[in-house]
Amino acid sequence: MSDNLDGTTTGTRPEDGGTGARIVAALDGVGMRRITTGQIILDAVDWTVRAGEHWALLGPNGAGKTSILRLVGATHHPTTGTVEVLGHRLGRVDVRELRAHIGHVSTSQRVPLDLPGHTVVLTGHTGTVQPLWKAYDTEVRDRADALLAELDIKDLADRPYGVCSGGQRARVLIARALMADPALLLLDEPFNALDLPSREDLIDTMRRLAAGRPHLATVTVTHHLEELSPAIGHALLLRDGRVLARGPVEDVLTPDRMTACFGRPIEVTRHAGRWLARSAGQP
Template identity: 80%
Template sequence: MAERTTEQGPAELGNVVALRDVSVRRFTTDQVILDGVDWTVRPGEHWALLGANGAGKTTLLRLLGALMHPTTGTVEVLGGRLGRIDVRELRARLGHVTSAQRVPQDLSAHTVVLTGHSGTVQPLWKTYDDEVRQRAHELLAELGIKELAERPYGVCSGGQRARVLIARALMAEPALLLLDEPFNALDLPSREDLVEAMHRLAEGRPRLATVTVTHHLEELSPAVSHALLLREGRILARGPVAEVLTGPWLTACFGRPIAVNRHEGRWWAYSAPRG
């Protein structure tokens, strides 16, 4: 099946992300992880990144987070090209959330958010003035968890932890927020709380761009505007969600019949009967 794309022309000034003919190869095994990826993310766009395990989603997110370089092609993030910019400075301007982040369990939720200002695991108290501390409280409120400010991170639920980590990532005022399976292992109420929080975040920050890696369409908030489907390291489809999150495209992506439905901005998918 031919690749589907609805993107326009070459990258223009002001793109949040611009990937051109990007490939990643594992030198030890000569395995191609990503192959010929072209992709643009613009301010205010909210992308869902989907594909089967091993499709290249994590590698693609690592490129956007300046955690690795491509083997070939160009990766530009927030106006800086990997290989020509100090990646430490670039990472400080990105928000990156993953459940694998190391967080001391005894820190309060407010302190965890504060560490986003210094970009450290442990708090650097001398760097947090009253304005910074107040901002951390405001971000907890924005994510709907202001009552957790003094609660130890280790006793927060999975959904609460996810929202604390997002608040932490927002301390840097990023233009791009990367979310690597933020819904992992959440129960239904926690998932819905996080979906609502992401929707409010998108509405309140019209210039913020997000990229969310997920395995389940049910985890997408109504704010998600675009989707990219990866299959075996290549882009299968990309563009507005209504054109990409369809039964035929997801069937091609996952290799089995998939039916897709949408109601009031929310999606769900299931494996349709074969034959």
């Protein structure tokens, strides 16, 4: 495995099938228990994310999706098993340094509402809530400008974050996360509470981001197949902390597997790279 926190060298595992693809994150026999009650949160989870892959994490509430995201985001440690991120095993690396190379987007992130969009993006360079102006030289400021342009939100540069729409905020946060040029981008329910136009704008942003950054790996937690970008090529289904299925989306997002995951009959269709799930028997 790589000795660099940016994951630039090659590492392989048996499940690579001999492709030599670089491993970005790997869970091996991972279990998590709640210390106070002994409740099982995750049980014997095996999962590998490679450079350039785009994964969706799906499952009912309480299935363990956020717990997995916290593990690969290096904010939690497993109770059993091993977690490796960017070539480093949790428990053997300074996680503060490791987190600097992982992009994380969540609607629960604390962002001062009065900061303009450009400043919010700048704080991604220092990983701080408030800006540290002395740390932002011309090169850093230009990079923030370029990211706003890449995500098609240059018009938000001077707009206070607090008056941005939900979809605009999500794209500002993605730009902020990309300031560290991460190898791995984690998105925790980024479509939460978005209206239809905002959802579609964000989906298109994710599609373009995948096309423009071929080595970036992403993991998106969502509850709805309709929110999956056509760039999503892999899916992990969780139920009660256990993996029901993982792999290419066309193999995982089947009616039988979705029914087993969510506990009710579900029909699944796909058109032009977009997915739709509904209860079986609905007109």
